[in-house]
Amino acid sequence: MNILVCVKQVPDTNEIKIDPVKNTLIREGVPSIVNPFDGYALEAAARIKDKIPSAKIVVLSMGPEQAKAALKECLAIAADKAYLVSGREFGGSDTLATSYILSETIKQIETLEGKFDVIFCGKQAIDGDTAQVGPEIAEHLDYPQITYGLEAEVDGDIIKVRKEVEEGIEVVAAKMPCLVTFTKPSWNPRYPSIKRKMAANRADIPTLTPSDLAGIDLTCCGLGGSPTKVKKTFVPPRKVGGVKLQEASGEDSARKLFDVLSSEGII
């Protein structure tokens, strides 16, 4: 069993503040974290490995050299091996270009690590929030995909995934190889042990660059390979608060609220 987990290093969006004067994002000093949804994907892989101890978990990230910190965290939690793919040519890639680069990188890593039975991704990254890179990797590789997964179970050459749908929970099966994206389950991912943390700190993480990727078409990478263009970004105008009610007691405020809501026809 050979599992690849794709991870992205993202700014912790909980820590992002708005500059009240310039009305722009303050990016400085915002800590970088492993995208939480990728953490759930890694946990799903780790749970398969709990049952199949011979399983190998490889993690892959695309990004600058600093993204190795995120990969080290994954090594400390559950991964056996990590790779970074990095290159100036990849800067400005949208999801189509990013998924193309990752799919070409996956083919290259498979020559070193063997074919992957499953590729796990977070459902989306919390900076871009697109939820597109996973399905697009599946399309580039011509694999079936299962999105919004909560947990996965391997049965022979079949993967069964419990996934979220609007109507409830669905159990979906596919023959491997297959790509699965994960959303937040009702459990928390495991923490790294001290021993694994120390080993991860010493780990050597290979960086793959465009010249390592045989056959990659650089015209499909970076800004030039990206059909979508960001025309402008802006901080959303904050809604100005409406009517504030604060009567002498909670009970009085409740009655006032009821009067206002019912006279406006809201309830």
Add this chain to the structure above:
Amino acid sequence: MEAKTKDLWVFVETNIDGSAKNVGIELLTPGRMMAEKQGGALTAVVIGNHVQSAVDQAAIHGADKILVVEGAEYEHYSTDAYTIALCSLVEKYGPTSMMIGATNNGRDLGPRVSCRLKGGLTADCTALDIDEASGNVAWTRPAFGGNLMATIMCPDSRPQIGTVRPGVFKKCAPTAAKAEIIREDIHVDEKDIRTQVLELISEMGDEHVDLEGAEVIVSGGRGVGGPEGFDTIRALADVLGATVGASRAAVDSGWISHAHQVGQTGKTVGPKLYIACGISGAIQHLAGMSSSDVVVAVNKDPDAPIFDMADYGVVGNLFEVLPVLVEEIKKARA
């Protein structure tokens, strides 16, 4: 690929009973404005099995044309069958732009289709327009958990595709149907559908919570204080016929299941009325409920950011306010 027409398509996702999901019909409203600016027909695309009800809904809500693909293989959504059907329609007709509702299935289908067509896709849009200078669709969407908005265009590839968040646009009033209905025979081999739904667990007790479709939501946050505090939230939800939501703080504390979570790592909702109780209003929560029509906030802290988002804010203890509100509503309805 290049566009063959100036038509704008709206993919109308169907329910298992053949009716249209709300978001598909909602998208015909901005679709009308955009199709007129682009000078093409507003075309609804309906894929499923026995979907006459969805076709009728699209027809009375403003579609000029309706493309219909029916077959047993489309009864349940599958990435493979729907991607094959939608891509073959696009290749045959060449629309200039296409919108897909950002439901779970829509966000599963959109990237698969746009990648196969080697085109651009903008996810989870909350505002739409046509850029006057270039004629491109200007897709506006939140990023960084709602901290930043980005307007994205797709200058060269066609069709330009976007998924659009449910609940942002309102259905237009029904009018007499005038749509031209075009049926296309597209069949997908069983072997080409590589996923299989083994089971749908719709009544998972607490796990099934229809927040996306809810008209009224009563949500609780850290101020609820514990699992038993949600009884107070539920009491108000019961008299309003509302669905119970929660902030990440309440879910992470284990007071209520993740199925109830509203916000960036939970559900995105757009009800007519959203009542936030004991929720301070972290940006990630606001990102999930900012398309609500009317927001009511109840919070002890007068400086809570949720009040900036609220149409009606009550500064007070939710355990004092909510029970009285419930009594008043019951009295009025007695």
